């Protein structure tokens with residue numbers, strides 16, 4: 001998925017350089033070479049290079065994306081990955097910060113909210129510079145399911161998923177979803193809308209079952225959108241997993257809420273008025289994230 005992310009960044013042609021790093025000998029170099037051989041065909045000038053565990057090559061990066069670690073196999077939860085991925089994410093983030101002390105880190109490895117929390121606790125970076133990617137992907141999957149249910153083009157649909165990046169933790173905001181500013185409930189029944197909600201929550205698991213491993217196109221595209229918002233100082237709003245200090249009644253937890261992204265990373269946390277049911281779902285979601293955070297050793 002890291003390679004898909006690099007591919008979308010390169011194709012959008014907003015970054016001067018992308019460095020791929022992997023622990024597997026020669027792998028990142030091969031991916032980078034393959035990608036660079038698409039440059040004349042796809043028309044981009046971004047320079048993509050790849051290295052094996054050589055963090056010096058990543059020095060002075062503006063944005064670093066962590067996708068290292070193991071993905072889910074069919075039937076697994078994201079939480080089950082913690083044992084292996086926590087060690088990898090801690091080591092990778094520390095090495096990145098050593099060479100790019102002013103960087104912004106986007107954490108993608110699962111269980112993502114807990115991995116983002118770990119980076120908050122161990123990297124020494126300020127909280128506006130640590131962003132967990134989950135909500136941008138879950139929202140894209142939500143819009144896909146809504147468009148399918150409404151029989152509408154996806155460009156007509158707006159919607160957002162907040163909360164934890166897990167099957168039960170996601171909070172798809174069906175009440176606020178619209179088709180060209182008209183509530184989607186005007187077009188489909190409550191029962192169909194609930195089905196959309198459930199299909200969205202198991203979006204990742206559905207693909208893992210079909211593909212035999214974790215998806216990569218939509219996660220890669222979602223990460224590239226966050227990187228672009230930061231690199232191009234777009235001030236775009238995405239739900240991201242960020243460290244909260246009282247917002248949404250939560251503290252000392254990284255979980256998905258809407259934020260504005262720009263050159264400083266998280267430039268603002270947007271507090272929207274949730275109804276009682278949404279707030280209750282957010283609370284249960286946070287409890288589950290805290291439980292996984294409790295398994296961390298750092």
Ligand SMILES: NC(=O)c1ccc[n+]([C@@H]2O[C@H](COP(=O)([O-])OP(=O)(O)OC[C@H]3O[C@@H](n4cnc5c(N)ncnc54)[C@H](O)[C@@H]3O)[C@@H](O)[C@H]2O)c1
Pocket residue numbers: 001002021022023024027067068069070071072081085088091092107108109110111112133134137165213214215216219
């Ligand atoms: N947050 C999200 O929305 C989201 C979406 C999809 C996947 N994921 C997660 O992202 C992670 C990666 O998924 P994937 O499908 O790309 O897996 P993958 O197996 O295709 O790629 C992971 C890569 O990490 C490398 N790696 C392992 N340890 C490393 C280390 N110490 N240093 C550098 N590289 C290392 C591996 O060699 C491998 O190439 C998984 O944890 C997956 O669950 C998150």
